[in-house]
Amino acid sequence: MISLATNPRQIVLIYNSEQKSHREIFAYAKSADKDLLAIDISKEKVAGTVWTEVADLLDKRAMDLIHTTHSSFIKKYGENHELDCNGAIKMLQKDPEMLIYPYAIQDRRAKEIKLYNEMLSFFDPDTAEINIP
Template sequence: MSILATDDKQITLIFDPSTKLGRECQAYAVSSEAKVLAIDLTKTKVADTEWVEIADRLGKTVPELIAKDHPAFTNQFGEDVELDSTDALKVLNKNPETLVYPIAIRGDKAVMAHTFSDVLKLIKPDSSDVKIP
């Protein structure tokens, strides 16, 4: 059973609003016709089981969700640190700003938004008003 919603009518956005990319992704998600559940990592904690499920949906491991070059990470842990899943979950919970990219989920699809336009992959085009001769 899925912990995250799998509703095709909702986009779940997991992001840090203090970043420009996070705010841009939020704007794109809100501009869609879908309902948006914005999970602001500065205010809301994501459970370990949810991080594991998110990583699975993305086809990644939990350590791959962390930006190891982020100052919050390097200042605390140094460089060239190898993390296992347990360590990565602790980092994400204590330092959510180390999430490498915002993550958008809609239905059974998930994208790691390297650019704000990656959110468009989850937005369905509405062609019902288009008249094709």
Template sequence: MTDDMGVIATNKREIKLFYNAETNKGMQTLAYLKSSQKKVLDIDLSKTKVTGTQWTELAKLLGKPIKDLINTEHPDFIKKYGKSPELPDDEDWLKLMENNPKVVTQPILVNGDQAVQIDTPSEVMQFIEDED
């Protein structure tokens, strides 16, 4: 059985960055990528709606549960859902992300069949070095 990506096309020659332009981390990560020779497709979460299906695919690529993509310490999150929300399933977390993209923890970089959450913008360097 093959598990191919349906909605998010993956390509080794192109880097996709899911980020929030309203955050320093997102903008710095994008700046690093733009300075490279790689083709970059940037998806600004503050302007572009990412679907539940796409979030599910990203979580699968990252090998994490959907709720791990959410910063539950974010002030907007706490204000709306409290410090320890009782969201029973992935559907609830997906709705939360679709409606509040600001609560996504950090930029997510997709390159080919690899995805990584970016903690430090300089981490992207490993993806933009010339490959042989």
């Protein structure tokens, strides 16, 4: 089981390597000038307390981590599937495909990453050192 410990010099990325968009976001995160703790939920089980902590950092409930209106969810579980926080955590632990978008965490800040360029908010700004003619 993975436990979440955050550090201002480290980016934690929770993703599913079986999804192409997640692999692209992982590659982008890896290019940051920070340590990267990449947690691939298709290979590692993430503790329920970690999912709860991620939800807290996002100011959401654990059940809000699952996109129940996404076509992947509807195709697998139907439109009227009832989901509570415990059910959502179990779903994320047993069905990594339901992590529609990866989550990036740094220190006490978390963000759902829908597009790879959203990882930029976790990079150190280094353009100040570029001499623009």
